[in-house]
Amino acid sequence: xxxxxxxxxxxxxxxxxxxxxxxxxxxxxxxxxxxxxxxxxxxxxxxxxxxxxxxxxxxxxxxxxxxxxxxxxxxxxxxxxxxxxxxxxxxxxxxxxxxxxxxxxxxxxxxxxxxxxxxxxxxxxxxxxxxxxxxxxxxxxxxxxxxxxxxxxxxxxxxxxxxxxxxxxxxxxxxxxxxxxxxxxxxxxxxxxxxxxxxxxxxxxxxxxxxxxxxxxxxxxxxxxxxxxxxxxxxxxxxxxxxxxxxxxxxxxxxxxx
Amino acid sequence: xxxxxxxxxxxxxxxxxxxxxxxxxxxxxxxxxxxxxxxxxxxxxxxxxxxxxxxxxxxxxxxxxxxxxxxxxxxxxxxxxxxxxxxxxxxxxxxxxxxxxxxxxxxxxxxxxxxxxxxxxxxxxxxxxxxxxxxxxxxxxxxxxxxxxxxxxxxxxxxxxxxxxxxxxxxxxxxxxxxxxxxxxxxxxxxxxxxxxxxxxxxxxxxxxxxxxxxxxxxxxxxxxxxxxxxxxxxxxxxxxxxxxxxxxxxxxxxxxx
Numbered sequence: 456x457x458x459x460x461x462x463x464x465x466x467x468x469x470x471x472x473x474x475x476x477x478x479x480x481x482x483x484x485x486x487x488x489x490x491x492x493x494x495x496x497x498x499x500x501x502x503x504x505x506x507x508x509x510x511x512x513x514x515x516x517x518x519x520x521x522x523x524x525x526x527x528x529x530x531x532x533x534x535x536x537x538x539x540x541x542x543x544x545x546x547x548x549x550x551x552x553x554x555x556x557x558x559x560x561x562x563x564x565x566x567x568x569x570x571x572x573x574x575x576x577x578x579x580x581x582x583x584x585x586x587x588x589x590x591x592x593x594x595x596x597x598x599x600x601x602x603x604x605x606x607x608x609x610x611x612x613x614x615x616x617x618x619x620x621x622x623x624x625x626x627x628x629x630x631x632x633x634x635x636x637x638x639x640x641x642x643x644x645x646x647x648x649x650x651x652x653x654x655x656x657x658x659x660x661x662x663x664x665x666x667x668x669x670x671x672x673x674x675x676x677x678x679x680x681x682x683x684x685x686x687x688x689x690x691x692x693x694x695x696x697x698x699x700x701x702x703x704x705x706x707x708x709x710x711x712x713x
Numbered sequence: 714x715x716x717x718x719x720x721x722x723x724x725x726x727x728x729x730x731x732x733x734x735x736x737x738x739x740x741x742x743x744x745x746x747x748x749x750x751x752x753x754x755x756x757x758x759x760x761x762x763x764x765x766x767x768x769x770x771x772x773x774x775x776x777x778x779x780x781x782x783x784x785x786x787x788x789x790x791x792x793x794x795x796x797x798x799x800x801x802x803x804x805x806x807x808x809x810x811x812x813x814x815x816x817x818x819x820x821x822x823x824x825x826x827x828x829x830x831x832x833x834x835x836x837x838x839x840x841x842x843x844x845x846x847x848x849x850x851x852x853x854x855x856x857x858x859x860x861x862x863x864x865x866x867x868x869x870x871x872x873x874x875x876x877x878x879x880x881x882x883x884x885x886x887x888x889x890x891x892x893x894x895x896x897x898x899x900x901x902x903x904x905x906x907x908x909x910x911x912x913x914x915x916x917x918x919x920x921x922x923x924x925x926x927x928x929x930x931x932x933x934x935x936x937x938x939x940x941x942x943x944x945x946x947x948x949x950x951x952x953x954x955x956x957x958x959x960x961x962x963x964x965x966x967x968x969x970x971x
Contacts, residue, residue, distance in 0.1 A: 502787075506763050525792055529760075532810075533791020534783055537860060537868055541814040545866035551816045551844070552790075556799040557809045558853060586809070589851055595816060595844060602795060608803035610795055 459488040459591070459630040460701075463619035467639035468698060469496035469535060478637075479539065481702045483546035488591040488630070490622060491550075492599045493539060494615040499523075499530040515674060519574040519612040527612050528554075531600040540598055550596045555603030556610060558586035561618060563603040563611050577603045577611025579618070582625035620681040620690075627689035634685050636678060637698035642709030643679070645670060653696070653707045659683065682711040717746040717849070717888040718959075721877035725897035726956060727754035727793060736895075737797065739960045741804035746849040746888070748880060749808075750857045751797060752873040757781075757788040773932060777832040777870040785870050786812075789858040798856055808854045813861030814868060816844035819876060821861040821869050835861045835869025837876070840883035878939040878948075885947035892943050894936060895956035900967030901937070903928060909965075911954070916970045917941065940969040 462482065468474045482491065503510050503526050511518040519527065536552040543550035555561025555577075563577025587597050599622065601615035616636065623634040643665075645652040657665065662683060665671045671679060682693045694700055696708025720740065726732045740749065761768050761784050769776040777785065794810040801808035813819025813835075821835025845855050857880065859873035874894065881892040901923075903910040915923065920941060923929045929937060940951045952958060954966025 528795050529787035529791035532795045533787035537786050537790045537812050537814055541862040541868050542866045544814055544817050544862060544864060549817055554795050556795055556802055559802050559807055593847055604799040604802060606802060608800045610799050
């Protein structure tokens with residue numbers, strides 16, 4: 456089986472022009488099939504402010520009304536995605552931008568409103584990798600933004616970490632799949648204030664303990680849930696840390712194992 | 714040789730939700746390989762106003778400064794492109810959105826500033842259909858917005874009519890290519906005020922006469938130049954009229970011939 460890398464980058468890279476340029480240069484040079492998934496960074500919030508559209512949040516998650524969905528679609532699928540694709544092309548990486556609607560790759564369903572109505576947010580129902588595999592076999596590199604669709608014409612906002620893990624799981628049928636979450640920290644930290652206190656390995660058992668003793672909380676919880684979802688569904692390797700872990704093998708990071 | 718249809722739609726369809734839904738339904742049902750190219754409509758101008766960014770025009774053409782390029786990228790490649798793709802998917806047409814940066818399909822160069830500096834506007838240098846043909850062979854339908862790139866990381870705004878004709882010319886090496894320009898009129902009119910006065914055939918000779926006697930002027934000139942550019946470069950069939958011409962053979966329209 457061929458190996459594929461699914462790599463997710465977030466706001467710390469997207470919002471910083473120099474960091475993004477440096478990342479893109481190194482990402483372009485990675486050999487073998489690869490897929491990039493990008494979050495949205497702060498641009499959508501900035502644009503909403505410029506347009507006087509209030510941003511509603513609930514426990515750190517955006518509530519996506521019609522206006523917000525438009526903004527997210529414009530910023531994620533438009534500005535960010537196309538600029539990343541153009542920069543990858545400039546680095547001789549034949550990139551091709553994707554939302555989940557393109558090629559019917561990621562089908563989601565609108566999250567039902569319970570106590571909180573998150574609005575136009577989609578939970579993943581199905582991932583189709585056929586078209587992606589055709590492109591990968593032709594040496595193209597898919598670049599995903601965090602927009603999906605419901606097959607009935609509705610675009611939906613979907614968490615980029617979730618998209619990365621679901622893509623990785625779908626690829627795991629035909630590839631040895633590696634999933635990398637790049638963020639602003641060196642990995643999962645024992646002490647959130649000590650950037651050096653990286654926990655180098657976490658498995659399902661130690662994960663439970665780390666939640667119980669309060670080491671892992673808040674924003675790290677959904678991210679790690681995505682990691683374990685992947686590693687428990689045939690993804691071979693899941694790593695979390697700074698993007699340098701991809702390019703320099705000595706960079707400390709957290710590896711997730713079963 | 715297989716036949717391919719390259720179809721361009723403009724503001725009269727994009728800006729009208731019902732017209733767009735009706736068009737998409739019929740477009741989805743067209744058999745055989747096809748490519749859709751869409752313009753931008755009025756949304757970009759509306760967004761620029763909302764964001765207090767002045768729109769500069771010169772002879773009906775937009776001057777694209779950095780802010781305008783951002784807006785165009787968001788609206789064309791983001792909102793419009795992804796909504797069209799999602800709606801095509803809802804009609805069982807496996808669409809995939811493209812800018813010229815995606816798959817390195819359309820390479821342009823920034824137009825040199827002469828008397829007028831049009832800003833970030835790209836003139837077509839090269840069209841690569843390899844990736845598009847792979848997708849078409851897999852029953853996918855490319856949907857192009859009017860954004861291109863220069864291979865050095867710069868996105869550029871490019872006229873959608875031009876993109877349609879250049880794509881058609883590039884496909885003409887491997888396909889019997891048909892190019893359709895859908896707009897708000899029934900075709901080229903003898904009398905601009907009489908919607909029924911369609912000129913059904915124009916060839917290179919009659920074109921010259923129609924320019925000389927003032928029948929064709931202003932906005933129709935660049936559109937028809939694109940038509941003749943295509944028909945003079947191996948495109949088999951070029952038509953201009955209302956989108957109904959695609960679906961109902963009795964609909965009057967203008968056919969361009971050598």
